[in-house]
Amino acid sequence: MDQQTLVNNGFHAAPSWAMGVGQLGAVLVLVGVLLFLTSIVSMALGQRAQTLGKWTFAVGCVCVIGAMAALVSLFLSDQFQFEYVANHSWRNLAGMYKVAAVWSGQQGSFLLWATTSAVFGLLAVWRTGPYQRWFVFVYALFLGCLCGILAYETPFSLLNEISAGDLHISLLLNGIHFAPPDGMGLTPSLQNYWVVVHPPTIFTGFGSLTVPFAFAVSALLTGDAVAWISRVRPWALVSLSILGLGLVMGGLWAYETQGWGGFWAWDPVENVSFVPWLFVVAFIHGIIVQTTRKRWHGTNMLLGGLPFLLFVYGTFLTRSGFLSKFSVHSFAEMNRSALWILMVFLGIMVLGFMILWAMRGPRLGRQNDVPLRREGFNRERGYQFGVLLITGLSTAIAFGMSVPFFVGLFGGAGKVVDEPLYHSVVVWFYIPIMLLVGFVPFLSWRKQEPGTFWMRAINIVGLAIGVLGLVMIQFKVSDYAFHSAPLPPIDFPFGIHVSRFAWVMCLFGVTAFAGIGNLWRLVEMLPKSPSGVGGFVAHLGLAIAMAGLILSRGLEQKAQILVADREPGSGLGYKLTYEGLTSQPQTDRDNKVEFDVQTTFGQKEDFQARPGFFYVPGDDGSDQAFTWPHIQRVLSHDVYLSLASPITTLWDHPPTLRVGETKEDNGVLVKYLGLVRRGEPGKDGTSFGARIQVTENGTTFPVVEPKIVIGGNPDLVRASPNFLASLEGINPADDSVQIQLHFVRTIYPIELFYKPMTMLVWIGTGILTLGGLLSAFYRRYRRRLPEPEDVEKEDAPLPAIES
Amino acid sequence: MFTLSKKRGFAKGAALTAAVCVLALAGVVYAFIANSSPYVTVAQARASTADNLHVAGDIIRDTVHQDLANRTLTFDMKDETGTVKVVYTGTPPQNMGEANKVVAEGGMKDGVFLSDKILVKCPSKYESEKKS
Numbered sequence: 001m002d003q004q005t006l007v008n009n010g011f012h013a014a015p016s017w018a019m020g021v022g023q024l025g026a027v028l029v030l031v032g033v034l035l036f037l038t039s040i041v042s043m044a045l046g047q048r049a050q051t052l053g054k055w056t057f058a059v060g061c062v063c064v065i066g067a068m069a070a071l072v073s074l075f076l077s078d079q080f081q082f083e084y085v086a087n088h089s090w091r092n093l094a095g096m097y098k099v100a101a102v103w104s105g106q107q108g109s110f111l112l113w114a115t116t117s118a119v120f121g122l123l124a125v126w127r128t129g130p131y132q133r134w135f136v137f138v139y140a141l142f143l144g145c146l147c148g149i150l151a152y153e154t155p156f157s158l159l160n161e162i163s164a165g166d167l168h169i170s171l172l173l174n175g176i177h178f179a180p181p182d183g184m185g186l187t188p189s190l191q192n193y194w195v196v197v198h199p200p201t202i203f204t205g206f207g208s209l210t211v212p213f214a215f216a217v218s219a220l221l222t223g224d225a226v227a228w229i230s231r232v233r234p235w236a237l238v239s240l241s242i243l244g245l246g247l248v249m250g251g252l253w254a255y256e257t258q259g260w261g262g263f264w265a266w267d268p269v270e271n272v273s274f275v276p277w278l279f280v281v282a283f284i285h286g287i288i289v290q291t292t293r294k295r296w297h298g299t300n301m302l303l304g305g306l307p308f309l310l311f312v313y314g315t316f317l318t319r320s321g322f323l324s325k326f327s328v329h330s331f332a333e334m335n336r337s338a339l340w341i342l343m344v345f346l347g348i349m350v351l352g353f354m355i356l357w358a359m360r361g362p363r364l365g366r367q368n369d370v371p372l373r374r375e376g377f378n379r380e381r382g383y384q385f386g387v388l389l390i391t392g393l394s395t396a397i398a399f400g401m402s403v404p405f406f407v408g409l410f411g412g413a414g415k416v417v418d419e420p421l422y423h424s425v426v427v428w429f430y431i432p433i434m435l436l437v438g439f440v441p442f443l444s445w446r447k448q449e450p451g452t453f454w455m456r457a458i459n460i461v462g463l464a465i466g467v468l469g470l471v472m473i474q475f476k477v478s479d480y481a482f483h484s485a486p487l488p489p490i491d492f493p494f495g496i497h498v499s500r501f502a503w504v505m506c507l508f509g510v511t512a513f514a515g516i517g518n519l520w521r522l523v524e525m526l527p528k529s530p531s532g533v534g535g536f537v538a539h540l541g542l543a544i545a546m547a548g549l550i551l552s553r554g555l556e557q558k559a560q561i562l563v564a565d566r567e568p569g570s571g572l573g574y575k576l577t578y579e580g581l582t583s584q585p586q587t588d589r590d591n592k593v594e595f596d597v598q599t600t601f602g603q604k605e606d607f608q609a610r611p612g613f614f615y616v617p618g619d620d621g622s623d624q625a626f627t628w629p630h631i632q633r634v635l636s637h638d639v640y641l642s643l644a645s646p647i648t649t650l651w652d653h654p655p656t657l658r659v660g661e662t663k664e665d666n667g668v669l670v671k672y673l674g675l676v677r678r679g680e681p682g683k684d685g686t687s688f689g690a691r692i693q694v695t696e697n698g699t700t701f702p703v704v705e706p707k708i709v710i711g712g713n714p715d716l717v718r719a720s721p722n723f724l725a726s727l728e729g730i731n732p733a734d735d736s737v738q739i740q741l742h743f744v745r746t747i748y749p750i751e752l753f754y755k756p757m758t759m760l761v762w763i764g765t766g767i768l769t770l771g772g773l774l775s776a777f778y779r780r781y782r783r784r785l786p787e788p789e790d791v792e793k794e795d796a797p798l799p800a801i802e803s
Numbered sequence: 804m805f806t807l808s809k810k811r812g813f814a815k816g817a818a819l820t821a822a823v824c825v826l827a828l829a830g831v832v833y834a835f836i837a838n839s840s841p842y843v844t845v846a847q848a849r850a851s852t853a854d855n856l857h858v859a860g861d862i863i864r865d866t867v868h869q870d871l872a873n874r875t876l877t878f879d880m881k882d883e884t885g886t887v888k889v890v891y892t893g894t895p896p897q898n899m900g901e902a903n904k905v906v907a908e909g910g911m912k913d914g915v916f917l918s919d920k921i922l923v924k925c926p927s928k929y930e931s932e933k934k935s
Contacts, residue, residue, distance in 0.1 A: 388824065396831040403839050414842030418855065418908075421838050425831055560874045560894060644894045652867035666871050747871070751894045 003173050010181030011171070014081040018074060019177065022082055025070030026156040028063040029147050035060035036144030043137040050133055057136045058125065060143060061118035068115040071155055075102050081171070081179035084108065084155035090185040100195045101186045103203070106319065106334065107155035112199065113315075114146040116207025124211045124235060131218035131228055138214040145345040152338040188589070188616055188626045194253035202246030202273055209243075209276055209308040211235040212283065216304035220356050225297040225364040229290050232304060234776065239307070240284055241772035243277045248765045259629045259642040261753040262553060263761065266422040271401040272314030276307040278394035282387045283307065289383050292445060295372070298365020303387070305353050310398060312346050317405055382440035386433065393429035400425065424492070427507070434510045434546070437539050438464075438517035460520060464513035471512075472505055475555070475756070478636070479602035483557050483572050483754045504554035508547055515543030531778045538771025545764025552638070552755040559752050562647075563595065565745040572754050573601050574639070576609070586615050587623075593643065593748060597632070607632050611643040611750075633759065640753035647747040654728040654738040668723065668741065669695035673703060675735045684711040690727045690737045694720040706739070716742060840908065846884035854910030854917075858887070861903055880907060880916070889916045896923045 035056045042053030071084075075098045080086040088108070089101040103112045121139045128135040161170045162180060171178045212232050219228040250270060251263035264270060283303040289296045319334050319342070334342075372380070400417040407415045442456050475481065487500040518539040525533050559571030568577040579594040592610040599605050612628030625645040632639040655663050657672035664670075671693045679686030689705040699720075706717040706727040719725040722744055729738035840855040848858045860880040866888075867878040876891040889907050909918030 388820070392824065392827060392831075395828065396835075399832060400835050403835050407836070407839075414857075415836075415839040416842070416857065417835055417839045421835065421840075424838075425834050562871060562874070642894070644896075647869065647871075650869075652869065653864045655865070665868065749874075749894060 003176070003178075006169075006171075006173070006178050011178040012181070014079065014177045014179040018077060018079040018081070021070050021073055022079070022156045022158070025067045025074075026154060028067040028070065029150045029154065029156075032060045032063040032067070032147040033144055033151060035063065036140040036147060039140040040137055040144065043133050043140070046133070053136055053140075054125065054132065057140050057143075058122060060140065060147075061122040064111075064114045064118040064143065064147065065122075067150070068111055071108065071111060072099065072102055075099065078183070079179065080181075080183045081159055081177055082155070083157050083159040086159050086180060086183040088183065088186055090183040091181075093186055093191075096193070096196050097186055097191050100190065100199070103199045104186055104190055104195070105155070107150070107153050109199070109203070110146065110150055110153055111155060112203045113206055114143065114150060116200075116204045117146065117210045118143060118207075119204075120207050120211050120235070124214075127231060128215075128218070129227070129231065130224060131215060131222060131231070134218035134221045135214045138217045139210060142210055142214075142345070142349075145341055148341045149338040152335045152341070188614075189257070191589070192253070192257050194249060194257065198246065198249040198253050201242060201249055205239060205243030205246045205277075206273070206311055208235060208239040209280070209311055212239065212280075212304040213308035216301045217353065217356070219301050219304075220360050220364070223360070223364060225301060225368050229287055229300065233287050233291075236280060236283055236287060236304070237772070237776040240277070240280045241769065241776060243273065243280065244772065245769060247273055247277060248769075251761075256631065257628060259627060259751075261556065261558070261629075261640045261642060261751070261755065263549060266400075266417070266419050268314075268318050268401045271397050272311065272318055275314060275394050275398045275401075276311040278390055278397070279303065279307040279310060282390045282394070285383050285387050285390075289380055293380055294368070294370040295380065296365070297368040298361040298363075299387075301361050301364070302357050303391075305357070306391075309346075309350055309353060310394075312342075312349065313398075314401070316342055316346050317402060377443070379440060379443040379445045382436055382443050386436045386440065389429050389433045389436070393426065393433070396425055396429065397422070420491075430507070431510050434514040434543070437543070438510075438514040441518060441521040441536060441539070456520070460513060460517045463516045463520075464509060467512045467516065468505060468509040471508060475501070479573075480555070480637070480754075480756055482602045484555075485557060487555065500554065504550060507550050507554070511543050511547045511550060515540055515547065518543065531774075534771050534773075534775030534778055536771070537774055538768055541764050541766070541768030541771050543764070544760050545768060548757055548760025548762075548764055551757040552761065555756050557754040561750045561752055562747050563750060564743070564747045567745070569750070570600065571752050573599060574752065575600050576750065576752075578748065579608070581613075582610075586613070587617070589614050595641075595748075595750075597639070597641075605632075605634060607639075609639075609641045611641055613643055613646070635759055636756065638753075638755045638758040640755055642751040642753070644749040644751065647749060648743055650723070650741040650743070654740040656729075656731075656736050656738050658734060658736045663739075667697070668720075670725075670739055670741065671695070672737060672739065675730065675737065676705060681732070682710070686710045688727065688730055690730075690739060692719065692725055692739060694723055694725065694741070696720045696722060718744075842906075844884040845880065845882045845887045848911060848916060849885070849887060851911065855908070856910050857906050857908050858882075858916065859904065859906045860887075862905055864903075877915075880905070887911075887916045888914075889918055891918045891921055893919045893921065896921055 039053045039057040039060060042049035042056065074082055074085050075089055076095070078085070078089070078091050078098075080089075084105060084107055088104050089098055093101065101108075103109045117139075121143065125132070125136060125139070158171075158177065159180065160172060161168050163169070171180075212235060215228050215232040215235075219225050247270075250273070254265065255261070255263045283300065283306075286296050286300040286303045290300050320339055400422055403415055403417050438460065439457055442453055489497040490500050490503045491497055518536045522533050522536040522540060525536065557572055561569035561571040561576060563569040563576045563578050565578045568575055570576070575598045577596040577598070579596055582592045582594065583590060589612075591612065591614045593613050595609040595611075597607050597609050609630040609632065611630040612626075614626055615623040616626055617623055627643040627645070629640060629642040632641070650665055650668060657663055657670070659672060659674050662669055662671045673691040673693065676689040676691060677686070678689070687707050687709040689707040691703050691705050693703045694701050701720040704717045704719045704725060706715060706719075706725045708714045708727045708730065714726045714728060716724040716726050719741065724742040724744060726740050726742065727737055728740050731737070838855075840857055841853075842857045842859065843851065845858060845860060848856050858880065860882040863879040863881060863886070867876070869876055874892070876895055878889055878891075879886050880889050881887075889909075891907065904923075906922040907916060907918040908920040908922075909916055911917070
């Protein structure tokens, strides 16, 4: 193929600046490896080379960020001569989706992880004080490995040839690199604003996990198990809130776009981010105990390191390809060398950290912990149980997502853990955790007055039962009762079945208890110490969001409905009437299908539903339908309307009929009477017609003759009131034909969900975020030491340590 | 100063906590391993009575039949061990139309594989297949 042919086909010479930017990106990654190696060596040498180590680390971080900037600029300027750009973007993509496309593939998401980690490294390194040497050592080791992975798993490689069938066309001609006219595009399911905001948020959360890890290792290596806590605390709170926000966004994204009506599917990819977050939650509680009671020094060094290690483990699990068979998310297989780097890093870090902690952690704890002076159940005991339960829950989920891997490792056949199994395991942690969340805030750190505690506990239990009763009455008498069909029972071990309503109400009651306890405490403490109530606000938000998740998933109702023009469908007390499409052609991505929705009983809440629906031309000429659900939000419930691929033909695949044969489907009969030929066989313009007769609802309609013209497209002939017929293929040997019947009016299959109290999820996550921000603001790092705000204001300040 | 008995009490408490933790984790591990859903072949599915099987196979396109009145989709699915008729009661996934390879979740009932969840492994043009 020569240059001219390439140009005629829309190829163009790649601009030299872009080639330079691509090379720069690749070089920056390699320079990063060298700088981080230098940093590691200097830090290992000790005090003398510490300045060098710090600066090479900082410059290395800037290199990583620069590589990201290079990749973004290649995406924004449509440089399709780069393989990664060509595979994930195209010219007509809106600007914000071009940015989203940067992290839509494996290479880009590794680079994003490296970038967010580098940003946190760059921010945190200046305030590491005596921990700087080992902090930088660990951090540079991690970023060096990530740069090593990126050197193999590079997004900057050029597209050297393209294949069309068996033909391979080289794009490098006479020293000029040619760029294809367009890329493959971004998969439509990712073209959503959530994909623009969710991945950067959650990866920022992932990146932030490196800071507590590096601090924890430094504390172990330096032997100073005290001072690091006030330095790491703001970063741990940042991790908690940003990773939490990312998780929430992921759930909302799933709910708003995926169409299966839920927030959380316990997919490995979701669990990989949930498990580290739970460990951060445990760590935050450990920090509170250490700052207020001067205890848990050993435990906290373990809790600080685990979130990062679990995330690296999760990355290995999901990216290595072991789970690709078992996840709805699809992953490209990772480059072997890059995978080895990841595995070796993971192995060294996990083993190294655990051995280091086992050798020094408990001893440092014993040396620094103030002895527990009060026996019995005080607040610290409550925290202890809570942290045990949270880490237990997290370990259980981590094990659940590893089941396919472990079973596979020991030679077993593939096994996966499904959503119901996760629920039945997780609930045994959830109930005690929520009980603790409800009553531990009332326990004193020091001296517990049993009288006042029990008084308040009884009040709160009473209030929770009251709320539970109100909710139960509400579900029994309100619209929900009209909408509800019998719910399937919940299966427990040993063949026990429990009514779903009763079980959901149990879980709701426990959650209400936690919420009311914290609300009570919030009201009590607000006048005394308005800045110290962040924790109660966060717990209240958690309880409200969990109540929303439990009610909306546990008591959801669903129905499958078919709707076509002038043929309304009904389900769950709603009548859906088709109104029309908003745009033509149907490849328009903003196309909506409009339905008028009328309530047939209960409170009137008529609305217009506008689920999205458009076709994307597929590879083999057939079109693929994409849809977005419609969500109607009411205070007491969501009506969730999920559109499936419209049904346009009677058969998925045109059936073959021999002369005289009759086919039946869904009560429709087609009889094939014979083939009619006009013209010479094999010549353009020659037409064939199949004489067919359609019987619908017992009425037989006149014979029609759909035709096919050689060199032309099959035509559509009205065969009955509801069907158009087309001739899709002929076998000249025996005159058998392939016939397809098309619906005159497209059928829209709809899955309708009634999800009570979904609004609570939004309210709860909002309050949770507010609580996190309050805490982060109150607990921000201040140079004044010792910090009087370390002591919980809500309680009497800790008296000087008496020995 | 701690007395000896207090120290012993503390150690006892720690040992008890550790024992409870180990037991709880063992329970979790057992629950997950024993109840997780296995990936099986068509032949194994036919011989099993479990209702949480995952069967991966190819759809035989000619056999796909949409029953509009009962809202079910039936098709024959085959792998190297045999063929089974699948009756699917859920909403067809968006990319079902083009898919050849699917994973059906469910179990055998009255000679057919009754499924309410299908995962589609579709050859999408958006995922580049080749990778060295």
